Amino acid sequence: MEYREVRDWKKLTELGRLSGLKKPPERLFFSGDWNPGIFENCAAVVGSRRMTEYGRWSVERLVGELVNQGKTIVSGFMYGVDQAAHEAAIEFGGKTIAVLGWGMTWKLEKRERVLAEKIINSGGLLISEWENQEPTLWTFPVRNRIVAALASAVYVVEAAEKSGSMITVNEARKLGREIYAVPGPITSQVSSGTNNLIASGKAKPWLPGKIVARVGVETPVYRLIRERGGLTADEMGRTLGIGVDVLGIELTHLVLSGVVVERDGQYYQG
């Protein structure tokens, strides 16, 4: 992939946020079309590599809202929450910046290369402080400080108590950034970190904005999905006491009309 160095990045006003770091990067490289405006209003969305379905759905709702507010989504390009955030940003028509945990010359796997191209084609950027650097244990936490610094607020979706996301949060706190965490199920290990952030007051809970019911569709099935997102067809059939054959027909129509989305067999409001 083509990349260039940001010449004298410390002189660029759009990167002023990075100079607040205790140890700012020495050099900076990027892929994509440099557009200073992209750095103006950034929100970082970070979280676990081991994302659950709940996490994926949360990312989609969260990123959707952030993009609607005109924010650029910054994340770490790792699989799991990070990549889901980049993908969601592109899907919602927003811009996104991926801060790599390795050097620009490192060869990406096919799936990641496809995502990287999508980011660039949608007007986003890939940036890194290294030119030739293998991804290793220490590069990821180091990269996290840049993610934290670029954003004015950091949103954590699913993070265990000891995780890279917590490092990002700590960096962000030092820099005085706002921290939000998405509350998760108390039974879920990957939500223990985020729930603790909220409980200890280090982060504000992020809750989805009010969902406005759309006019015209107010069937029992739709109402159930609106009230309790994340149910499977089996569960809805049992709750409503209808067969999955009949239910399936309606679910397909709801999904095709776009008022309901299906993720891995679970139905949510679209």
Place this chain on the structure above:
Amino acid sequence: MLTKIQSVAHVGLISVPVAIEVDVASRGFPGFTIVGLASRAVDEARERVKTAIVNSGFDFPPQKITVNLAPADLPKDGAAYDLPIALGILVAGGQITIDEKKLASCLFYGELSLDGGLRRTKGVLLVALFAKREKYKEIFVPVESANEAAVVSEIVVRPLRQLAQLIGHLTKAKIIKPLRSLPVAEVIETAAAEFDLAEIAGQEQAKRALLIAAAGGHNLFMWGPPGTGKTMLARAMSGILPSLSEEEALEVTRIYSVAGLLKSGEALIRRRPFRSPHHGVSAAGIIGGGSNPVPGEVSLAHLGVLFLDEMPEFPRNVIESLRQPMEDGVVEIVRATAHVSYPASFTLLAAVNPCPCGYLGHPTRPCVCSQKQVDNYRQKISGPILDRIDLFVRVGVVEVEKLLENQSRTGMTTAEARKPVLAARQRQLKRFGKAGIFTNAQMGNKLVKRFCPLDEETTRLLRTAVEKFNLSARSYYRLIKVARTIADLAGEEPITSAHVAEALQYKQFG
């Protein structure tokens, strides 16, 4: 003196007559030779026959004995020639006298043990079918395997316990009672389902998918974390399928008879087979193999269900070897000395975990696999195989409390499920009368166009779905085939948008 005894050899499922010519020469150096492309098992018959004859109270002639298994160029395997060889020696040696004509109308088949008793021998059903076709009057087979032959009408089956018993019968000292013949239909009807659908709690959508799969002969892909009941669902499948017809039962039993997998005393395979090979199986084990090829799992699952649990754990070449049987319904096995084909028309049920650890997408448990592991795992099943699977369903985690509180609603029994399946199958048989296929799943694109006309509304729905879900042309046709089956289950001829909408619930997912 020279004598000729009739027996049978099997090449795959084809039976070939074998004449066992035995000569006990009055001159020459004493010896015992078997010629005629005999395998090691046949060659060792010399020792078994010699001892069995002596232990049955006869003399083994100290003369030059030559046995020829004709036709000489056909390789022969197995111990089934023990009985005809022993009989030949006794007749040719002049120890007993039998009418030559009578001998020519009988088939002898069975393995001897050293004490002169007869042992269970595989392939007896094929011997009986061959005898019926070639108009032999009687067959003599080991008592333990004789039930296999009992389902074949119009021939006399004489079950043997001892070699001496046979000689007694032939010399009319003591006649062996023929086996009472067993009407096939009677045997099939007494078969109970192995596993009832009602025993599985929850999983309504998966059960519905099973029903559709059974009705239209579709292959089914089940996707979900471990312990959610995928295996139980698969086991319930053979119960919902219509019971075997007489013809089908015989066809399945032939395969099991050749493979030697019928239990002692078992007459007929009465239920649709359910085969669930372990993922350590080799390609030869799955499609059949060996120098004298024996049927593999795909043939043992003929007219039944082949269940591959944790399909991506199977070696890639094993999965790929399923392509031909899935397409053609037969497997051709070619070896240096043999070329045989076995029928292999089965319904494939594949159970797949979402990732190697099994918990990807689990509501609460995090998955511990790396993205690369997940990608590799998914890529194990190639496109061409997935293209031959029409139905995809998720089998999710069921919370116990939810099941308990709604227990009454999950109780579709196997018997209830089988009724609409049977009706749907009848409709298909009527529809495809002249097209040469039996089920909706077998329709090619041309037949889909012919038998599945769609009205405007349905076409519009399909077009929206193709755009929204980015469906390929192939999945488009699969969708219509499933919709056809759903309409058949409902007893309706025209396919409506409701049928297509339900079919979309079972489309392939990423």
